[in-house]
Amino acid sequence: MSLNIPLETGGQRVLWAMRTKGEPINLTLSAGSLGPTEQVVLYPADELASFDVNSAVNNLSAAGHIKLLNNVLSTWRSTFRLSQNQIFASVAREITLALTPEPRPVRSCGQPVDGQHLLETAVDPVLGDITAIYAISAASVTALPTKFVMGSQIRRGGQSCHLLVESARSLPQSFHLVLCGRNGVAVRKLADGDGHQADFEKWWAKRHGDMDLREFLIRQLAQVAGAGLATAIDMQTRAPLTVRQIAKSATHPAAEIDLALALDGGLLVGGWTHDPAAMLSRIEYLSENGSALPLQPNFYKFPGKTGEREDGFGADVTGFVAWLPQSRNLGPLLQPRFQMRLVSGATSPLIPPLQPFEASAQRNRILRAVPPQHARDQVFESILAPALQEVEQKLGKTVKIADTKDYGTLPENPVVSIVIPLYRNLDFLRFQFSAMATDPWLAANAELIFVLDSPEIQDDTEHMLGGLFILHGLPFRLVTMNRNSGYARACNAGAGVATGTMIVMLNSDVVPCANGWLQALIQPLLDQKKLGAIGPRLLFEDGSLQHAGLYFARDQKGIWLNHHFYKGMPGAYAPARIARNVPGVTGACLVTRKDIYDLVGGFTEDYIIGDYEDSDLCLKIRQIGFHVAYEPDVSLYHFERRSIRRSSDYMRGLASQYNSWLHTKRWNDDISELMSTYLDEATEDTAAPYIVGKSERSAA
Numbered sequence: 001m002s003l004n005i006p007l008e009t010g011g012q013r014v015l016w017a018m019r020t021k022g023e024p025i026n027l028t029l030s031a032g033s034l035g036p037t038e039q040v041v042l043y044p045a046d047e048l049a050s051f052d053v054n055s056a057v058n059n060l061s062a063a064g065h066i067k068l069l070n071n072v073l074s075t076w077r078s079t080f081r082l083s084q085n086q087i088f089a090s091v092a093r094e095i096t097l098a099l100t101p102e103p104r105p106v107r108s109c110g111q112p113v114d115g116q117h118l119l120e121t122a123v124d125p126v127l128g129d130i131t132a133i134y135a136i137s138a139a140s141v142t143a144l145p146t147k148f149v150m151g152s153q154i155r156r157g158g159q160s161c162h163l164l165v166e167s168a169r170s171l172p173q174s175f176h177l178v179l180c181g182r183n184g185v186a187v188r189k190l191a192d193g194d195g196h197q198a199d200f201e202k203w204w205a206k207r208h209g210d211m212d213l214r215e216f217l218i219r220q221l222a223q224v225a226g227a228g229l230a231t232a233i234d235m236q237t238r239a240p241l242t243v244r245q246i247a248k249s250a251t252h253p254a255a256e257i258d259l260a261l262a263l264d265g266g267l268l269v270g271g272w273t274h275d276p277a278a279m280l281s282r283i284e285y286l287s288e289n290g291s292a293l294p295l296q297p298n299f300y301k302f303p304g305k306t307g308e309r310e311d312g313f314g315a316d317v318t319g320f321v322a323w324l325p326q327s328r329n330l331g332p333l334l335q336p337r338f339q340m341r342l343v344s345g346a347t348s349p350l351i352p353p354l355q356p357f358e359a360s361a362q363r364n365r366i367l368r369a370v371p372p373q374h375a376r377d378q379v380f381e382s383i384l385a386p387a388l389q390e391v392e393q394k395l396g397k398t399v400k401i402a403d404t405k406d407y408g409t410l411p412e413n414p415v416v417s418i419v420i421p422l423y424r425n426l427d428f429l430r431f432q433f434s435a436m437a438t439d440p441w442l443a444a445n446a447e448l449i450f451v452l453d454s455p456e457i458q459d460d461t462e463h464m465l466g467g468l469f470i471l472h473g474l475p476f477r478l479v480t481m482n483r484n485s486g487y488a489r490a491c492n493a494g495a496g497v498a499t500g501t502m503i504v505m506l507n508s509d510v511v512p513c514a515n516g517w518l519q520a521l522i523q524p525l526l527d528q529k530k531l532g533a534i535g536p537r538l539l540f541e542d543g544s545l546q547h548a549g550l551y552f553a554r555d556q557k558g559i560w561l562n563h564h565f566y567k568g569m570p571g572a573y574a575p576a577r578i579a580r581n582v583p584g585v586t587g588a589c590l591v592t593r594k595d596i597y598d599l600v601g602g603f604t605e606d607y608i609i610g611d612y613e614d615s616d617l618c619l620k621i622r623q624i625g626f627h628v629a630y631e632p633d634v635s636l637y638h639f640e641r642r643s644i645r646r647s648s649d650y651m652r653g654l655a656s657q658y659n660s661w662l663h664t665k666r667w668n669d670d671i672s673e674l675m676s677t678y679l680d681e682a683t684e685d686t687a688a689p690y691i692v693g694k695s696e697r698s699a700a
Helices: 053-057 062-079 086-099 200-207 211-221 228-238 359-366 377-398 429-437 440-445 455-472 487-497 517-527 594-599 613-623 654-677
Strands: 002-006 012-016 025-030 037-042 104-108 116-123 130-136 141-144 148-155 158-166 176-181 184-190 254-262 266-274 280-286 292-294 299-305 316-325 337-342 347-350 401-407 416-422 446-452 476-481 502-506 510-512 531-539 545-547 550-554 560-564 589-593 627-638
Touching (some): 002 062, 062 086, 062 130, 062 141, 062 176, 062 184, 086 176, 116 176, 130 158, 141 158, 254 280, 254 337, 254 359, 266 280, 299 377, 359 377, 401 487, 416 487, 429 440, 429 455, 440 517, 446 455, 446 487, 476 487, 487 594, 517 531, 517 627, 531 613, 550 613, 550 654, 589 594, 589 613, 613 627, 613 654
Parallel strands (some): 104 184, 416 446, 416 502
Antiparallel strands (some): 025 037, 130 176, 176 184, 254 266, 266 316, 299 316, 401 476, 502 589, 531 589, 550 560
């Protein structure tokens, strides 16, 4: 491998680098048109004299010296695999110091995370963009990841530069850095005494307001395995930025950012503006590299109000929500920076309060981003859906079974597994358990699985269920999730431990009216090979109909909503007493074969909190060629939505609207075809006559 290097005198010096062998080798070296041809003998390495750095660099031009150093650190190091060669490290160090005999210092700022050293120096802007960084110690030459950030201001000493260097040990006093830029190199030496551990927390307390550095550290540390993510969050919560908003005025523009979630795929931003004199141009995000990015085009405005203040202003404002896709993960940035830009070009900074970083808290915040009455398809499609889908996926990755406890001896080969998710409300559990315990066929053939989706009430739940077991002797299994995970994940967790050939999904607020209900629901699945799922007649507590099968109808926006046949009619209403195939059945009591459930992947887990999973499952079962049926001869009471009402996020409306939008987006073609051809066997007509005015949505 040869290298032509320019000399100060205008000539060229040619250096060759090659591997030696265990015996002498005769070689012919030629400089071609640049010089003579020589016959040389290459001896084994242990017979060669040390490389004469002084001779190699003597009379080199500055450009030639830089070219030599760059080749030694990059091409020669990697080609001959010399990173950990002590002799090579010594040569590289001599060449470096020959170029810069007295390097400027690089100082240690401490370790934000064990093994991650933050270094600080200054660099002349003439260096240009830094393209490579090398670390030279007494025993090694290492190419470092280009983890650095340049300060936005240029002072007399140059432009500040902070670097993260990974090393399990303290940096040696012999540590040198070579920063390779487009216009040259910069050499730095670890400052005297900085081989010892500096106190990062003290340093950070003084420097946390350096915005570019702050965002660089947050992004980089979040990628460090172990404590990196927690450290990045802790750095922000310990030293938050001062919230900046522009107060409302009768004549001047005002603005506030109250939602700014930095997610993997982008930024979800929300807030309000007030622009009485039409002076506002736009709101912009200030990125780590200093560029100002407008929030358009994924930007949606809606009428809004701020709270009353002492200044008396409570006038209308313009609310907004926006999604700004990002090609680079920002990390857990809890206070992204923004600015308000006026038509004149003037800008004012905007900084939101600390944002939530835990997935469920982020989801709750997203569900309050837009008032339900102002939610539109475009808001879900281009703004909220990307954020909600990412947060739901993150939430799903944190969910697992935390504990499993058996009460009594469960049947070895049960015909059916009953999965009952429990969420906060246990009001009807005593009645439900008693009804099942006194059902001979169920007690002999069913495996009972409770899935507690509220681990915070584990002690109370175990106490209640333990008492019911002592009282009735009906064996069961209690599966406790590590956190609230939602209806679909809880049901899927229960199905994952189920061993029956049939599986029943049963709400905890559903109580059988009589014995024999389970056997009657299972028998059609055994008799009819093309039957994939079945549901019973469900009654309100006053005996009126809650469910006699499920169908779909569009609302005024064109969204498919779930409806129940004959809901609110008397329990003995004749059309509801006819067994028939239906578009779907409610998840409050849904029976299917375990192999079918597994084949379609169980309940889809990306609906929010708990809605539309039942119809989604029915549509998946239909998609693989099976039917869904309604069985009126089996009746159960359903004390509807008692548990989901206790979720403060759901009944506010945005989650329900999102679920219906997602359900429609996913199944629009299938539902359109199904409902255009579905003939209700009870009336020999389509479902259309039962859509009178505005019906309620599915209770499941």
